[in-house]
Amino acid sequence: MSVFKDLFKFFSRNEENTSEPEPKGYSYEATSPLAPLLNLSTERMERYAEYEKMMEMPYIAAAAKVYVDECCQRNPDTGKIFAFSSKNPKVENLIKELFDRIKIEEKCPFIAKELFKLGDSFWEAVSEEGKGVLGIYHRPAKTVERKEDDKGRLEGFEQKVRGEVIEFKPDEMIHFRLLEDVKFYPYGYPILEDARRIYRQLALMEDAVVIYRLTRAPNRWVFYIDVGSMPPEKAEAFIEKLKKKFKKKRLIDPKTGKFVAKPDFLAADEDFYFPVFEGGRGSRVESLAGASNIADIADIEYFQKMLFASLKIPKAYLANEEGFSTRATLSSISIQFSRSVKSIQNAIIDGVKRLIEIHLKEYGIKDAEFTVTMHSPNYIEEDLRMESLLKRVQVAQELLSLTDKEGNTIVDKDYIIKHILKMEGAEDGKVSGKA
Numbered sequence: 001m002s003v004f005k006d007l008f009k010f011f012s013r014n015e016e017n018t019s020e021p022e023p024k025g026y027s028y029e030a031t032s033p034l035a036p037l038l039n040l041s042t043e044r045m046e047r048y049a050e051y052e053k054m055m056e057m058p059y060i061a062a063a064a065k066v067y068v069d070e071c072c073q074r075n076p077d078t079g080k081i082f083a084f085s086s087k088n089p090k091v092e093n094l095i096k097e098l099f100d101r102i103k104i105e106e107k108c109p110f111i112a113k114e115l116f117k118l119g120d121s122f123w124e125a126v127s128e129e130g131k132g133v134l135g136i137y138h139r140p141a142k143t144v145e146r147k148e149d150d151k152g153r154l155e156g157f158e159q160k161v162r163g164e165v166i167e168f169k170p171d172e173m174i175h176f177r178l179l180e181d182v183k184f185y186p187y188g189y190p191i192l193e194d195a196r197r198i199y200r201q202l203a204l205m206e207d208a209v210v211i212y213r214l215t216r217a218p219n220r221w222v223f224y225i226d227v228g229s230m231p232p233e234k235a236e237a238f239i240e241k242l243k244k245k246f247k248k249k250r251l252i253d254p255k256t257g258k259f260v261a262k263p264d265f266l267a268a269d270e271d272f273y274f275p276v277f278e279g280g281r282g283s284r285v286e287s288l289a290g291a292s293n294i295a296d297i298a299d300i301e302y303f304q305k306m307l308f309a310s311l312k313i314p315k316a317y318l319a320n321e322e323g324f325s326t327r328a329t330l331s332s333i334s335i336q337f338s339r340s341v342k343s344i345q346n347a348i349i350d351g352v353k354r355l356i357e358i359h360l361k362e363y364g365i366k367d368a369e370f371t372v373t374m375h376s377p378n379y380i381e382e383d384l385r386m387e388s389l390l391k392r393v394q395v396a397q398e399l400l401s402l403t404d405k406e407g408n409t410i411v412d413k414d415y416i417i418k419h420i421l422k423m424e425g426a427e428d429g430k431v432s433g434k435a
Contacts, residue, residue, distance in 0.1 A: 040196050044187060048142045051117050051192050054199050059304070060192070062318050063311045064116050067191065070341045071112040071348070072105075075375040081105045082352065086370035091360065094132065095370060098359045102136050104352065111176055111351070114141065115344050119188025121176040121351075122157070124168065125358055132359040136174065146175060146186050171358050176351035180343055188347070191340060195310040202303040209300060312337045345374045389421075396420045 041047060054060050072081050082105065086092040099105070107123075114121035122144040123136040139159055147155045157168040157175070177188035184193075225242060227235040308315040349372050360368050399411040399420065417423050 038197060038200055042184065044184070045142055047184075047193075048118055050196060051190065054192055054195070055117060057199065057203075059307060059318070060195070060199070060311070063308075063313050064113055066313060066318070067116045067341060067344065068109045068112045070337075071344050071374070072108045073375050081108050081374060083373045083375070084356075084370060086368065088368060088370075091365065091368045091370055094360060094363060094365075095356055095372075098133055098356060102133060102355075104136075104355075107136070107138075108348065110138070111348055112344055115176060115178045115188065115347055116191045119178045119184065119190030119193070123174045123176070123351075125172055125174050125355060127171070127358055127362050129362050132362045133355060136355065139173070144173070148186055152186070171361070174351050174355050174358075176347055178344060178347045191311065191344075195307055198303060198306045198310050202300070202307055205300055205303055209297065312340050342376065345376070349374060392421055 041050075055064065074081055075083065082099065084092070084095050084099075086095065111121045111123075118141050120141045122139040122141055124139055125133050126135050126137070127133045143159050143161060145158045145160070147158060149155055154170045156170055157173040159166045159168065177186075178190060179185070179188060181189040181193075183189055225239055227238055230238060304315060308318075352372055353370075356370065356372070357368075360366070396416045399416055400409055400413070402410045404410060
């Protein structure tokens with residue numbers, strides 16, 4: 001209830017003071033009674049604790065599942081989440097051996113969820129010379145600290161477990177991190193961070209609505225008791241006696257096993273008793289209707305929309321409302337969501353590449369060239385690329401159709417291929433596109 005006391009103090013401040021000029025260094029938000037409730041801590045442990053609490057909200061838990069499902073979609077042709085390649089067959093075989101050994105595809109959804117929630121995911125890499133990486137094991141983010149020198153170069157990691165500090169070398173820990181913002185660098189910036197303030201406001205609004213419903217929604221009764229010509233003092237005592245008579249509960253005393261009459265004193269949302277003196281209408285009972293605006297939740301809906309906007313997920317998609325098909329992936333509907341998914345996939349790929357480098361290093365292979373990709377559900381960007389390519393082809397055809405009086409093309413074909421179609425290798429008869 002302290003929240004509502006703060007709200008009362010906030011709205012009952014003397015209006016005369018608000019017209020005074022603000023002193024130097026004055027911050028309205030800092031002096032507001034609601035400031036402690038809405039100020040966002042940048043301390044890592046406090047952030048992690050709040051992120052965990054935010055995941056208890058059904059909207060956010062559902063959003064996390066959507067992100068994980070989109071990030072870890074399997075390629076319909078190969079049935080795999082990851083794809084890798086290398087010009088060196090030995091390197092390619094070692095990567096395949098690593099993926100099969102550590103079961104990276106089974107761990108991918110867990111990593112994606114931690115990046116969405118915390119922005120960081122730490123995994124200990126156990127390796128041995130000549131055998132590569134033998135396994136990776138999750139370490140809770142709140143127990144691991146990243147160590148860097150003054151120039152930002154990684155020196156290692158420390159894990160604190162039950163008062164004991166365990167040190168890890170740079171090659172002994174994989175730090176997956178979502179570097180969408182440098183606010184918490186060298187740690188990650190989770191998707192949830194943008195929703196923290198809205199989450200607090202929505203939680204406050206929902207609690208306030210529940211309390212309002214409980215106290216204002218029920219119908220109450222007004223009892224008008226005929227007290228005749230009693231003096232006011234005796235009439236009041238008579239009403240109190242009558243209330244106690246009607247408001248006693250018969251309960252069983254667990255100690256004696258006998259029935260006892262326990263008073264049930266009236267609360268603020270219960271019935272009212274009023275004396276009716278001589279000359280009134282006599283005793284009667286009337287119904288006092290509850291609040292009539294119970295169904296008005298426009299304020300809640302506003303903060304819900306803000307929450308979903310911060311998560312880059314349309315509310316109608318999760319609610320399966322009309323106009324949104326659950327058969328289509330959200331990445332094919334919302335380009336903002338698609339880019340957020342891509343950022344999580346890039347963070348996972350960076351960590352997997354680092355893991356491969358450690359694995360190859362144990363076999364004495366350094367600076368190996370390889371690629372790692374994840375299946376992208378981003379059909380929007382693919383459609384945009386195809387549309388752009390189609391327009392360039394149309395322009396190229398129009399330029400090729402421009403001829404002089406002798407029927408020769410005015411624009412050089414090599415120029416069209418290189419600058420219009422954005423392709424290379426026209427001089428040797430082989431072309432490759434950049435688009």
